[in-house]
Amino acid sequence: MRCTPSAPFVLSTSRRYHEAFTRLVATPGLRTIVLEMAPVSTVDSAGAAVLKTWQKECGARGINLELSQAAPQVEAFLRFAGFFEKPTARPAPSKKRSPLPERLGVAAVRLWNDTRDLIQFIGGVTVAVGPCCFNPKRFRPREILYYIQQSGPEAVPIVFLVSFLMGLIMAFQAAVQLRQFGANIFVADLVSLALTRELGPLMTAIILAGRSAAAFAAEIGTMKVNEEVDALTVMGFEITEFLVMPKVVALAVSGPLLTVFANASGILGGIVVGVLSLDLTPASFILEVWQILTVGDVAGGLVKSLAFAVVVALVGCFRGLQTERTADSVGRMTTSAVVTSIFLIILTDAVFTIIFHVFSW
Amino acid sequence: MKRNETRSDVEEAVIRTENLTVGYGETVVLQGVTFHVAKGEIVTILGGSGCGKSTLLKALIGLIPPLGGSVWVAGHPIVGPDRQEALEAVRRKIGVLFQSGALLGSFTLADNVALPLEEFTDLPKALIDEIVHTKLAAVGLADYAQYMPMELSGGMRKRAALARAMALDPEILFCDEPSAGLDPVTAAELDTLLLQLNEALGITLVVITHELASILAISQRSIMLDSEAKGIIAQGSPRDLQEKSTDPKVLAFFHRNPSLLAQAAGSTTP
Numbered sequence: 001m002r003c004t005p006s007a008p009f010v011l012s013t014s015r016r017y018h019e020a021f022t023r024l025v026a027t028p029g030l031r032t033i034v035l036e037m038a039p040v041s042t043v044d045s046a047g048a049a050v051l052k053t054w055q056k057e058c059g060a061r062g063i064n065l066e067l068s069q070a071a072p073q074v075e076a077f078l079r080f081a082g083f084f085e086k087p088t089a090r091p092a093p094s095k096k097r098s099p100l101p102e103r104l105g106v107a108a109v110r111l112w113n114d115t116r117d118l119i120q121f122i123g124g125v126t127v128a129v130g131p132c133c134f135n136p137k138r139f140r141p142r143e144i145l146y147y148i149q150q151s152g153p154e155a156v157p158i159v160f161l162v163s164f165l166m167g168l169i170m171a172f173q174a175a176v177q178l179r180q181f182g183a184n185i186f187v188a189d190l191v192s193l194a195l196t197r198e199l200g201p202l203m204t205a206i207i208l209a210g211r212s213a214a215a216f217a218a219e220i221g222t223m224k225v226n227e228e229v230d231a232l233t234v235m236g237f238e239i240t241e242f243l244v245m246p247k248v249v250a251l252a253v254s255g256p257l258l259t260v261f262a263n264a265s266g267i268l269g270g271i272v273v274g275v276l277s278l279d280l281t282p283a284s285f286i287l288e289v290w291q292i293l294t295v296g297d298v299a300g301g302l303v304k305s306l307a308f309a310v311v312v313a314l315v316g317c318f319r320g321l322q323t324e325r326t327a328d329s330v331g332r333m334t335t336s337a338v339v340t341s342i343f344l345i346i347l348t349d350a351v352f353t354i355i356f357h358v359f360s361w
Numbered sequence: 362m363k364r365n366e367t368r369s370d371v372e373e374a375v376i377r378t379e380n381l382t383v384g385y386g387e388t389v390v391l392q393g394v395t396f397h398v399a400k401g402e403i404v405t406i407l408g409g410s411g412c413g414k415s416t417l418l419k420a421l422i423g424l425i426p427p428l429g430g431s432v433w434v435a436g437h438p439i440v441g442p443d444r445q446e447a448l449e450a451v452r453r454k455i456g457v458l459f460q461s462g463a464l465l466g467s468f469t470l471a472d473n474v475a476l477p478l479e480e481f482t483d484l485p486k487a488l489i490d491e492i493v494h495t496k497l498a499a500v501g502l503a504d505y506a507q508y509m510p511m512e513l514s515g516g517m518r519k520r521a522a523l524a525r526a527m528a529l530d531p532e533i534l535f536c537d538e539p540s541a542g543l544d545p546v547t548a549a550e551l552d553t554l555l556l557q558l559n560e561a562l563g564i565t566l567v568v569i570t571h572e573l574a575s576i577l578a579i580s581q582r583s584i585m586l587d588s589e590a591k592g593i594i595a596q597g598s599p600r601d602l603q604e605k606s607t608d609p610k611v612l613a614f615f616h617r618n619p620s621l622l623a624q625a626a627g628s629t630t631p
Contacts, residue, residue: 222466223465223466226461226463226466227459227460227461227463228463228464228465228466230424230459230463231457231459231463231464231465231522232465233423233424234422234423234424234452234455234457235452235457235476235477235480236449236452236453236477236480236481237480
């Protein structure tokens with residue numbers, strides 16, 4: 001059969017050509033198709049793909065496909081597109097998804113390796129603290145102040161807002177119940193105890209995870225992508241000392257300070273509810289807080305906040321150093337820094353709860 | 362050892378590798394690599410993309426441990442149990458110009474150059490400032506001392522990185538594709554700068570590159586790597602390699618002619 005296509009073989013005509021061909025090859029007893037290409041002046045990649053598909057389909061059906069009178073530029077393009085080459089087998093499609101047990105195994109091994117690397121990293125930082133203590137200049141005071149500024153004062157507005165609202169909500173929820181028993185004043189006890197012992201350190205740490213862990217991971221990750229970490233290593237700098245230590249020390253300072261601020265903000269929220277809906281005076285609320293809180297409650301919360309802050313800084317730096325040399329890796333590690341920080345904060349909190357329970361603190 | 366090299370040449374070399382195998386984990390990139398670089402020599406390590414040039418550089422500057430064989434840099438063997446101590450000594454004697462420049466983005470140019478001086482010397486600040494000025498002036502950036510790296514062009518960043526790599530007057534300077542991403546004039550300027558450093562200070566230069574113009578301009582000796590051979594396929598002066606080599610891969614590289622490779626592959630096909 002001789003066919004004379006007249007339209008160009010381009011993207012806009014490809015679908016029509018393909019459908020016409022599908023009808024054509026269904027003709028029974030067809031042995032040869034000769035495409036008289038003389039009227040065709042243009043072929044693009046889509047058109048070449050159509051012709052190659054026909055060639056393949058004809059080969060499978062035992063039909064001989066011939067091109068005749070193709071213009072030189074059409075023939076040149078088809079040659080470039082590989083139309084005249086012997087068709088070769090395409091590479092096999094990417095391998096199937098591995099079975100569930102295998103994926104679980106791989107995930108478990110990855111988790112184990114990750115945990116081991118994190119423990120090694122924490123060990124490395126701990127070892128680096130010693131020499132710095134003997135020579136405080138190695139702590140890099142300028143960098144520490146910079147990171148305290150970044151993680152502390154700049155986090156004050158969000159810490160205030162979150163803690164204030166937390167105190168407000170907690171006081172309001174407690175007030176609804178306690179009012180029934182005429183125990184309004186105990187709202188002060190609940191808010192102050194819950195905040196200083198648990199929620200103040202926890203919420204502050206979660207805010208630090210969202211701000212500082214992400215920032216540290218992104219900063220170090222970008223430095224890795226830009227070969228800055230390699231440059232520092234080759235110049236002989238201890239990466240732990242140069243990049244990690246200032247961040248850990250900065251958060252160890254700003255974490256507890258922010259927690260004190262968060263506690264105060266939360267209690268202020270409680271006072272607002274007490275004054276507006278429980279007929280309490282600010283003085284009576286503060287007096288109750290003063291009487292119920294012990295040094296142990298506040299100190300326990302601050303010890304926790306110190307531990308959380310160190311965890312956040314370490315995880316942020318660890319994930320940053322795990323970054324590979326791609327932009328998407330920076331994104332993944334930043335996300336991972338926040339998720340891992342929050343998980344480890346909760347885990348650390350659980351450990352503290354057990355320790356405090358055992359020592360009746 | 363080549364015929365015209367004496368044993369003392371090799372023993373006095375500032376860089377020496379023997380049967381070096383490098384790679385990542387279980388992936389071997391290069392194996393059985395043996396070469397040396399003499400003091401004051403300019404050697405280019407060249408080859409196509411993915412042939413292991415940068416991996417070899419990483420092994421030479423101690424960023425990755427070799428998988429096998431031996432490496433001596435500036436007289437220290439950087440393999441074995443004392444690798445860490447050796448690397449600490451080696452890093453005082455080498456400078457590295459990274460492909461991206463790798464200047465610290467949050468530091469000014471002056472701070473970047475001053476960084477190794479402040480960290481590893483006890484010089485007073487006035488002296489450090491003077492050295493920083495000298496180094497930046499040497500690379501033509503004295504007026505840009507207080508600029509941040511992001512405020513400069515790619516070529517200027519490379520020159521600033523060169524000033525930092527030279528801060529401690531290293532014995533050996535490693536350069537990873539110094540002309541990559543630069544226009545031909547800027548690349549030629551950088552090449553001239555490297556030649557001046559070599560002539561004025563007698564510094565040994567190991568330059569990883571695949572820029573033919575740079576190779577011909579600066580190289581006294583070239584070592585060509587190949588990804589299929591996973592090792593060195595040729596070494597010698599670049600002119601000799603260009604004009605006298607019979608290896609199709611070397612010829613294809615130096616004459617920018619991929620068809621030579623195809624012809625060679627065709628002639629070996631049964």
